Amino acid sequence: MVRAIRTIIIAVLIFGFSSGYAFAALQIGKNGLTVNGFIENDFGLKLGHDITKRDEFNFFEQRLQLKTKTYPEWNSLLEQWMAKIEAKADFSIDEYYNGRTNADLRVLSLGLAPADWLDLKIGRQVFTWGTGDYLFINDLFPKDYVSFYIGREDEYLKKPNDGIKVSFYADTLNADFILIPVFEPNTVFDGQRLSFFDSFQGGIAGINSDRHIIGPAKNPENAEYALRFYRNFESYETALYVFRGNYPSPRGYLNEMNRELFYPRLDVYGLSIRGPGLGGIVNAETGYYNSRQDEAGDNRLIENPMFKFLIGYSKDLGNDLSLGLQYLFEQTLEYDNYSKALLPADFVWDQYRHLNTLRLTKLYKSQTLRANLFIYFSPSDLDGYVRPSLDYDISDVLKLTFGANLPWGEDVYTEFGQTEHNKNIYTRLRYSF
Amino acid sequence: MKKFILLGLIFSSVFMFNQKSFAQTVEEIISKANLAAYYAGNDGRSEVTMTITDSQSRIRKRVFQILRMDIEDAGQQKYYVYFSQPADVQDMVYMVWKYTDKDDDRWMYLPALDLVRRIAATDKRSSFVGSNFVYEDISGRNLDLDTHEMLASPADVYIIKNTPKDAGSVEFSYYIISIRKDNFLPVKAEYFDKQGKLSRVVEALEIKEIQGNPSVTKSKATDLASNSNTVIDFSNIKYDLGLEADIFSERYLRRPPRKWLEQ
Numbered sequence: 001m002v003r004a005i006r007t008i009i010i011a012v013l014i015f016g017f018s019s020g021y022a023f024a025a026l027q028i029g030k031n032g033l034t035v036n037g038f039i040e041n042d043f044g045l046k047l048g049h050d051i052t053k054r055d056e057f058n059f060f061e062q063r064l065q066l067k068t069k070t071y072p073e074w075n076s077l078l079e080q081w082m083a084k085i086e087a088k089a090d091f092s093i094d095e096y097y098n099g100r101t102n103a104d105l106r107v108l109s110l111g112l113a114p115a116d117w118l119d120l121k122i123g124r125q126v127f128t129w130g131t132g133d134y135l136f137i138n139d140l141f142p143k144d145y146v147s148f149y150i151g152r153e154d155e156y157l158k159k160p161n162d163g164i165k166v167s168f169y170a171d172t173l174n175a176d177f178i179l180i181p182v183f184e185p186n187t188v189f190d191g192q193r194l195s196f197f198d199s200f201q202g203g204i205a206g207i208n209s210d211r212h213i214i215g216p217a218k219n220p221e222n223a224e225y226a227l228r229f230y231r232n233f234e235s236y237e238t239a240l241y242v243f244r245g246n247y248p249s250p251r252g253y254l255n256e257m258n259r260e261l262f263y264p265r266l267d268v269y270g271l272s273i274r275g276p277g278l279g280g281i282v283n284a285e286t287g288y289y290n291s292r293q294d295e296a297g298d299n300r301l302i303e304n305p306m307f308k309f310l311i312g313y314s315k316d317l318g319n320d321l322s323l324g325l326q327y328l329f330e331q332t333l334e335y336d337n338y339s340k341a342l343l344p345a346d347f348v349w350d351q352y353r354h355l356n357t358l359r360l361t362k363l364y365k366s367q368t369l370r371a372n373l374f375i376y377f378s379p380s381d382l383d384g385y386v387r388p389s390l391d392y393d394i395s396d397v398l399k400l401t402f403g404a405n406l407p408w409g410e411d412v413y414t415e416f417g418q419t420e421h422n423k424n425i426y427t428r429l430r431y432s433f
Numbered sequence: 434m435k436k437f438i439l440l441g442l443i444f445s446s447v448f449m450f451n452q453k454s455f456a457q458t459v460e461e462i463i464s465k466a467n468l469a470a471y472y473a474g475n476d477g478r479s480e481v482t483m484t485i486t487d488s489q490s491r492i493r494k495r496v497f498q499i500l501r502m503d504i505e506d507a508g509q510q511k512y513y514v515y516f517s518q519p520a521d522v523q524d525m526v527y528m529v530w531k532y533t534d535k536d537d538d539r540w541m542y543l544p545a546l547d548l549v550r551r552i553a554a555t556d557k558r559s560s561f562v563g564s565n566f567v568y569e570d571i572s573g574r575n576l577d578l579d580t581h582e583m584l585a586s587p588a589d590v591y592i593i594k595n596t597p598k599d600a601g602s603v604e605f606s607y608y609i610i611s612i613r614k615d616n617f618l619p620v621k622a623e624y625f626d627k628q629g630k631l632s633r634v635v636e637a638l639e640i641k642e643i644q645g646n647p648s649v650t651k652s653k654a655t656d657l658a659s660n661s662n663t664v665i666d667f668s669n670i671k672y673d674l675g676l677e678a679d680i681f682s683e684r685y686l687r688r689p690p691r692k693w694l695e696q
């Protein structure tokens with residue numbers, strides 16, 4: 001009953017706002033601190049059956065986002081350094097957890113440009129680099145895969161970090177140096193909302209999952225560093241990446257008896273290039289994953305070192321239709337050592353993994369209706385994930401979205417196969433201001 | 434008989450000569466119009482309000498700022514487009530390195546994801562941000578893609594017919610453009626579809642002289658088939674700001690150059 005009332009209030013708010021068309025952004029104070037954002041309602045009907053907390057839906061929430069930016073000029077240094085403060089926070093009511101309220105500070109940062117060749121950004125912010133489309137090799141920054149699989153906006157796939165980004169610019173080379181003092185992991189499935197393959201349960205688990213994920217201690221030794229050197233050669237963008245930190249997902253067993261997992265140490269070295277080719281845009285990216293706690297690959301409890309390679313192509317086919325194709329190759333590097341170390345009851349992972357993706361986007365009705373289809377398909381794992389969506393701009397401020405998340409797989413332990421009971425179709429109504 | 438042939442040769446050569454010089458004039462006019470419309474000053478900025486009205490009189494609005502820098506006149510240019518409205522595209526940046534001899538390079542910056550996306554956009558005839566203007570209306574159409582023919586030359590305008598050399602690459606069969614004789618600004622372009630029917634009209638509604646450059650401050654594109662139109666208002670136009678090329682780089686996608694955007 002409470003939930004029903006709340007939903008009605010939100011709906012009234014959304015329609016009330018949207019009918020008052022003149023209502024734009026909130027203006028606070030004389031200096032014109034402008035607050036923008038949106039309010040939305042999401043509902044995702046669950047198509048599969050498993051033993052998660054609920055069977056009827058896996059996505060039902062109301063969300064308010066507020067954001068603002070300002071250019072402080074309290075003293076001459078801030079003015080001279082072109083200081084910029086940005087803030088963004090989300091407030092949501094999650095009906096999946098019986099109306100649990102969440103406040104989530106997504107951005108609170110100070111940007112500075114102390115010199116022609118130097119930019120700084122300090123505080124909570126989202127870091128992104130690399131060339132993949134929904135595929136990440138050198139972007140080891142935290143992701144929220146729960147958001148991704150239930151159908152939240154793309155924005156929520158990326159989790160913010162508390163960190164410092166220092167950017168250097170020169171004619172010959174640019175560099176970004178990122179320091180993340182406290183490790184922030186990926187948000188992965190825990191069985192409450194989304195079921196997944198839990199090796200401790202020997203199959204797909206929901207609320208019965210009782211594993212523990214132990215994060216690294218919050219001390220300076222566990223700080224993460226990410227470095228990117230990049231420059232353009234005419235139309236071609238090239239980059240070199242170094243990452244020193246932890247696997248963002250729990251890729252190691254700390255203690256099998258206690259069902260404890262952890263985030264092993266990880267170094268990644270990579271390269272990428274992106275530019276015009278074959279009448280479209282071609283990109284290639286590669287990365288060497290050095291699993292520092294299992295460099296020899298003979299520890300069956302910790303992820304093996306890996307080599308990853310990605311090639312992509314996107315093309316504008318005309319008439320507002322565009323195509324994107326990608327191929328990802330992953331190789332477990334110390335496979336012999338890994339195979340020898342396995343115990344009889346262990347699940348065995350393949351040495352090679354091949355993954356293809358397809359993206360088709362078509363715009364209709366003067367670009368107010370966007371049809372989008374993204375498909376993952378792995379011929380080696382025999383699994384995949386289909387993500388269709390339809391966005392319609394009812395007006396400049398009101399947007400209606402329908403979408404679906406349709407993972408499937410031959411086996412229960414592959415990346416997409418393990419999530420196949422989480423299929424949903426979802427809808428979102430968002431009012432932006 | 435011989436005389437006749439000789440006479441014929443002389444006449445035809447005179448005629449050919451005339452035609453040729455006439456054609457050169459058309460090329461010159463078209464080039465001057467291209468410079469006047471797209472290359473005024475060495476660089477420029479402007480605030481743009483786009484009002485899109487569909488057949489049911491529903492109105493959508495786009496507000497953005499454009500920074501432009503010419504690398505060479507009639508040649509390479511760089512564009513930086515910073516969106517402020519509607520709210521869901523606020524702070525997005527669209528950047529173009531325009532070339533006359535190959536496909537443009539285009540980028541999009543999505544601030545919520547801190548993502549710099551490369552855009553494969555070879556179709557320059559597609560709508561610009563859902564309006565009745567196409568990409569080529571905004572950044573210019575390569576002159577070499579069409580043949581140009583003078584149709585008429587009344588008192589104040591040249592009327593020139595432009596026919597695409599590669600008919601399959603565009604949605605129109607030809608377009609007729611009116612260029613003002615005093616300042617070479619194109620003031621009207623009428624696009625005819627494959628059946629020869631007038632399908633789209635782009636026209637300058639208001640022209641002002643800014644820093645010595647005649648500038649279109651209001652223009653309108655009307656799509657006759659869908660009965661919709663888009664009006665663009667340009668305000669705060671400024672030329673020769675002294676923009677530097679590094680504005681048009683990844684650095685400033687992630688950190689919009691406020692110095693140039695909010696003046």
